[in-house]
Amino acid sequence: MAQSTTTAAHPGPALNGRQLRLWQDLLEKRTGVQVVRRQENGIRTQIVRRMAEAGWTDADYYFRSLDTASGAREWGVLLDRLLVKETRFFRHQPSHEFVRQRIASLASDLESPLWLWSAGCASGEEAYSLAVDAAEGFARARREGNYYVVATDISKDALAKARRAVYPGAEPSNLPAFLGRYFYSHGPNQVAVDESLKQRVAFYAQNLLDKDNRYLNQMDVIYCQNVLIYFKAWRRRELINYFRDCLKPGGCLVIGPGEIADWQPPQMVRLDVPGVQVYQKRSQP
Template sequence: MLRWLFPKKNENQKNENKESHEKKFDNNDAKIILREIREEYGLDFSNKKEITIEKMKNFAIQHDIYSFTDLREQLLHSHHLKKDLINKLTVGETYFYRETAQFEILVKLMRKKRVQRILCIPCSSGEEVYTIVLYILTHQKDLSGLEIVGVDINSDRIEQAKRGCYSSRSIQQVPSIVKEKYFYQKDALYCVDDILKQHVSFKQMNIFNREIFTLGKFDVIFCRNLLYYFDEEHKSEAIEIFDRLLSDTGVLFLGHADLISENKLFTKVVENDGKTYYIKSD
C-alpha cells in the first residue's frame, strides 16, 4: 500500500514544484538566451518571440529545469543540451521537388561547365540534396565525379537525411516514374535507392562556425530558405562565407524569400523567364 502511494506523492510534489518554479520563468532572462543564440547561430526569432519563449520554457521543464536563468547556466556547460534546444527551435519545412526552377538552371549550367562539387546548406532532412541528384540523374544521366554535401545545424534532421526514408507527404511532388524507379517502400516510409546515396554526404554544422571551411571549395551552392532566419548582419556574413566557399566561377542559388541587398561579392543573374541565381563578381 505504502509503496503504491509513494510514487503518487512524488508525482504530486513534482507538480507543485513545477507550478512554483514556473513562476521563475522571466521573459527578460529568455531574451538573453535568444540574444546569445542569435549571436552564435544567426537565428533571429524576433518576429515569433512569444512562441519561441514558450517552446524554450517547455524544453526547460522537460529537462527538469525551472527557470530561464538555470537553463542559460546549463546551456553554457552542456553541449548536448544546447544541441537539443537548437534542434527544437529549428524545425524547418522541406520536401522533395520544392521550387524546381533552379534545378532546371543547374542542369542547364552543367551542360556548359564542369560542376563536380555542390553544397546544399541548409539541407534539413535531405530532401533537397536527393532532389538535386534525381534532377541530374533524370535530365543529364551522368553522375560520375559528382559530390553533393548537405549541411544543417539540426542533428536530428541530419540523421534522418542519412537514413533517407520519408513520409508519403514529403515525396508528394516526385513524378511517379521517378518514385517507382528510385524509391522503395519500408513500412509506411519511402526510402531512396542506394544509387542516390553514393554521391552524397551529410554533416551537422553551423554555417557560422569556422569548421565550415574544412569542407573545401564548391562549384555550386544551394542556400534556400535559410537567410530569412537571419538579421542583416548575419546575412552579410553568410554571403562572405559563400564567397569563400565557392570556386572563382562558382554559382549561388538562393530561395525566393532569401532576399539580399546589392553587394560587391555577387552579381545577380536574371534569365529571360525570370529565374535567378548569383555569380561571383569580377
C-alpha cells in the same frame, strides 16, 4: 533548488520577457538565427517544455547551466527544438530546373567530379533533390553521373533523419515518373531514397557561422534556401561572401528569391534566370 520534479504544489517552469530575450540573444549569437515577434510564443513554449522535461524550475539557473561543460549537450537538445526545419523535396522548382540545366551544360566537358552543396539542408530532402537534379543533368548531357553532394546543417536531429533517408507522406507511384528511379516504396505511405542516390550525398554537422575552410574554391553549385531569411542583413552578406569564396571560378550560388535585396555581392554576377536568384562567381577576381 533550481532543478527539481514538478508536482501539483510546484507549478511548472515559466519564462518571463527578460528571460526569453536572454535565449533569443543566445540563439542569435550562436547560430545567427533571429526570433521574430510571431515566433516568440512558440520559442517560449519549447523552452518551458524542455525545462519541465529536464527537471528545471528556475529559468535563470537553466540558462546559466548551458554555459557549463555539460551544457553543450543540453544546448544541442534545446537547439533542435528551437530551429525551424521545415523543408520538402524540390521546394523551389525553378531553382531546381536551373541546377539541372547548369549541370547538363557542365557535364559534357569534365575533368573532375562536380560538387554541389546544400547549405542548411534540414532533414535532407533538398540535398537528395539536388542529387536528382545532378543525375538528370548528366543524363540530359548523355554522360555518366560524376558528382557529389555535400549537405550540412547545425541540427543533429535533422541530420539523423537525412542519413536515414526514409520519408513519410508519399508513395513512389504518386511521384513524377522519373522520380521512380530514385525512390522506392518503404512500407505504407513512405518512400526511401535509392542507394545509388544516397551514395552520392554526404551529410555533415556544420554551423554556418563557423566558416569552414575545407570548402574554399571547391564547389560548382551552392544551394542555400530558407536559411538566410532568419539572419540579419549583415550576416546574410557575410555568409554570401563566404559562399562566394567556396565556389570555384564560374560556380553558382542559388538562394531563395528575395533572400537578399539591394545588394550586389562583390565578384559575382547575377544571372538573368526568371524566378531564380542565382549569382555566378567571376572567373577572374
